[in-house]
Amino acid sequence: GSPPQALVDDTEDVSLDFGSEEELALRKAKIRHPLATFFHLFFRVSAIITYLFCDWFSNSFVACFVTILLLLSFDFWSVKNVTGRLLVGLRWWNQIDEDGKSHWVFEARRVPTKAASTEAEARIFWLGLIICPVIWTVFFFSTLFSLKLKWLALVIAGISLQTANLYGYIHCKLGGQKSISRATSSFFVTADAPK
């Protein structure tokens, strides 16, 4: 028998399918990644709300501090590693080569995949990314001038974490062209295996 022959015969009978019901619904949906969108906003907004209303939740400074810090850390991690690539197809990270030099890599997705992001998602992503650091900066000045200095460390941590993500993603967005061409050229160089 000749298996390749059989395969060719099989494909002649296959009808062209432009996509199942599910895919059509996916393409029409305004928000394709509801969980990611929710979590993108959930951690940052919860951190801000906890900071503003910590007196209602608990008397203990320590509990509020730790809660807000954990929320800020989870937010930083999820925005950097998950929601960025799901909602806008961007990613940034730090890489250290063998000789110990560190450099920052900023990636932007060029090829749209099946579940690419929508306008609405991208808008939510960028609004959430920009507005929250601004709010934390406002908190910084209000804490400074009202002399509630024990909160200052937390506010500074908040500003640093959120601004880091903002800076990283803006860099990705603006520099996408350059890093993609560099990655492509390195791919071609290493794929040149001698025969």
Place this chain on the structure above:
Amino acid sequence: FAGLADVSISEDIPVEGEITVPVGSHSPDEDYSTLDEPVRDTIMRDLKAVGKKFVHVMYPKKSSALLRDWDLWGPLVLCVSLALMLQGGSADSKDDGGPQFAEVFVIIWFGAVVITLNSKLLGGTISFFQSLCVLGYCVLPLTVAMLVCRLVLLAGSGTVSFIIRLIVVIAMFAWSTLASTAFLADSQPPNRKALVVYPIFLFYFVISWMILTFTPQ
């Protein structure tokens, strides 16, 4: 290309070359697969990396692979645990210990930043976040010491308990300092090693002091 017409490569000469992708760079395919990987994979990967580093601190042997893959989750968890355990002491003011808690945080993070800047100014090759990562993870032995001290203090706070705590803290302090120097001192030229080690020594000394002088209410 006429000149090359008579050049022939005999069958015996092995043709060598690099087929592997260098570790430092990602091919676009590899990148897009991590761009599209399910979230659980991302979480598990990061958790495993954190766990591996904790193990490395307990058995410090030089490993550049550890240094390359830095993260600050371990230091965050250790810092929070240490700060929480240092609460409830008689040194606290009458409110809920707010300043004390933030103090521990500031001492650890600000101290680590200063040591990193110091080593960079001395010409170290290690990067900023790598150094923070190592210093943060090497607080683990001291966190264990704090736990032991609190347990010992539950039993009593006399001279015997003090001696036990002293020995434990000194041992853990030595462990922390040695573990972090094993990672950090190598990135320095040989005649500068002492200049890099002594701030690390001071840093862990201050933390050990806070642990040893902790007395419950």
